[in-house]
Amino acid sequence: MTILVTGATGTVGRNVVEQLVKRGADVRALVRDPAKANFPADVTTVKGDLLDVDSLRSAFTGVSTLFLLNAVVPDEFTQALIALNLAREAGVERLVYVSVIHSDVYVNVPHFAGKFGVERMIEQMGLEATVLRPAYFMNNELTIKDVVTGYGIYPMPIGSKGLAMIDARDIGEIAAIELVRRETSATPLPLDRINLVGPDTLTGAKAAAIWSEVLGRTIAYPGDDTAGFEKNLRQFMPSWMAFDMRLMSERFLKDGMIPEAGDVERLTALLGRPLRSYRDFVAEITAAA
Secondary structure, three states: OEEEEOOOOOHHHHHHHHHHHHOOOOEEEEEOOHHHOOOOOOOEEEEOOOOOHHHHHHHHOOEEEEEEOOOOOOOHHHHHHHHHHHHHHOOOOEEEEEOOOOOOOOOOOHHHHHHHHHHHHHHHHOOEEEEEEEOOEHHHHHHOHHHHHHHOEOOOOOOOOOEOOEOHHHHHHHHHHHHHHHHHOOOOOOOEEEEEOOOOOEOHHHHHHHHHHHHOOOOEOOOOOHHHHHHHHOOOOOHHHHHHHHHHHHHHHHHOEOOOOOHHHHHHHHHOOOOOOHHHHHHHHHHOO
């Protein structure tokens, strides 16, 4: 019985692999370049791509459970649908899929709408699945650390509704718990959705205040300039992606990423420990500077 992990070299995927190995699972990692994978010796790496049908057919041989994570790319939706169809063809029915919180609310944001479409397909196919719906990753803050420390501003336009940011290490551990639960179940388990959130719901002002506390100097929140955000992003990512991120940030301002009642308690019970806090994450990444 083998668990196939896609996106295995990414921020979340590596944590999933690590947590599965800790739990004694038989792990197969789908990677584009096995030579660069650098996994523990007992992890099997297979070369493949989510748009390469032949490589996926080979990767699915002998697999019982799938961890499906798609990167934010123009053909993300197509990748997911091909993977799900080939998984079913291979007899793989147990699945953990990484969607996003409020995928049914942020309907105009391309990478949210695509994930919601995949959720609907999972339902229609009748797959035994856990759909994980993470909020904004704390780990994204690594990309703005130098701006915060160098210019004294918190540049993400996240608004005043609040985002329940979560650490990718918590996502990886929860995913591994769900993968093992489905893998080891003697009977089919029903479709389940889990919102993945952090312990605190952070506004732009609150995030800036936490950075101020950790750094011991004032960090300002300049406001909700989504157009400026898009312009800055275009310096290091394609224009379509920068616009996608701008649309997402506009939904931050309008809707936030707010947990539902009981979300934090459910995750705490699953993990058997408290969720990692934003303040601790900021302290960790600034101490490592």
